[in-house]
Amino acid sequence: DSGVTQTPKHLITATGQRVTLRCSPRSGDLSVYWYQQSLDQGLQFLIQYYNGEERAKGNILERFSAQQFPDLHSELNLSSLELGDSALYFCASSRGTSGRVGGELFFGEGSRLTVL
Amino acid sequence: AQTVTQSQPEMSVQEAETVTLSCTYDTSESDYYLFWYKQPPSRQMILVIRQEAYKQQNATENRFSVNFQKAAKSFSLKISDSQLGDAAMYFCAYTTGTASKLTFGTGTRLQVTL
Numbered sequence: 001d002s003g004v005t006q007t008p009k010h011l012i013t014a015t016g017q018r019v020t021l022r023c024s025p026r027s028g029d030l031s032v033y034w035y036q037q038s039l040d041q042g043l044q045f046l047i048q049y050y051n052g053e054e055r056a057k058g059n060i061l062e063r064f065s066a067q068q069f070p071d072l073h074s075e076l077n078l079s080s081l082e083l084g085d086s087a088l089y090f091c092a093s094s095r096g097t098s099g100r101v102g103g104e105l106f107f108g109e110g111s112r113l114t115v116l
Numbered sequence: 117a118q119t120v121t122q123s124q125p126e127m128s129v130q131e132a133e134t135v136t137l138s139c140t141y142d143t144s145e146s147d148y149y150l151f152w153y154k155q156p157p158s159r160q161m162i163l164v165i166r167q168e169a170y171k172q173q174n175a176t177e178n179r180f181s182v183n184f185q186k187a188a189k190s191f192s193l194k195i196s197d198s199q200l201g202d203a204a205m206y207f208c209a210y211t212t213g214t215a216s217k218l219t220f221g222t223g224t225r226l227q228v229t230l
Binding site for chain 2: 002033041042043044045048056058088090092104105107109110112
């Protein structure tokens with residue numbers, strides 16, 4: 001158990017819909033990262049938050065947005081869903097006193113999104 | 117841009133044997149970190165081993181060790197005495213000392229046979 005909690009574990013929805021994925025980082029971790037893993041692919045970095053503020057952005061679509069709340073949990077919002085958005089979405093956290101990733105990232109179990 | 121390349125989509129090893137997974141990376145940075153992550157069928161991403169570029173000594177964690185060739189930008193993972201539980205996808209990953217993200221390779225699927 002990494003200590004990172006993601007909900008829901010599985011989600012099936014239709015094209016055009018909107019979903020929200022939730023992540024609770026490990027206790028004490030200030031940085032939260034979101035990654036997308038499409039079928040048989042590596043992990044693509046989407047976005048990072050550090051202590052409530054956006055720290056880095058990767059190849060995140062404009063239809064996607066995220067935020068980190070004062071209690072440090074994070075949500076990833078995916079809207080106007082397309083078939084190609086079907087993927088495993090991982091959240092990870094780290095101590096990251098400065099948002100740097102010199103140390104280990106602790107990953108949640110992922111949220112499997114299926115868009116039909 | 118930094119890239120991570122894993123040229124072996126699949127590998128197979130017999131139980132108790134040794135296998136080496138390859139990884140190369142491209143960077144102009146001098147301060148960076150390299151990682152191997154394991155993803156079993158449970159989908160959990162598990163850190164296997166971590167290497168800091170400024171350290172010449174190869175990292176070792178029990179049956180897992182790396183061969184870090186900085187000049188060649190190569191970072192291979194050696195698994196000794198392979199066990200059935202080692203069967204998984206293995207991802208090589210890279211980050212710089214100032215970056216905020218990990219860049220992953222496409223992964224190598226390892227099968228362990230009896």
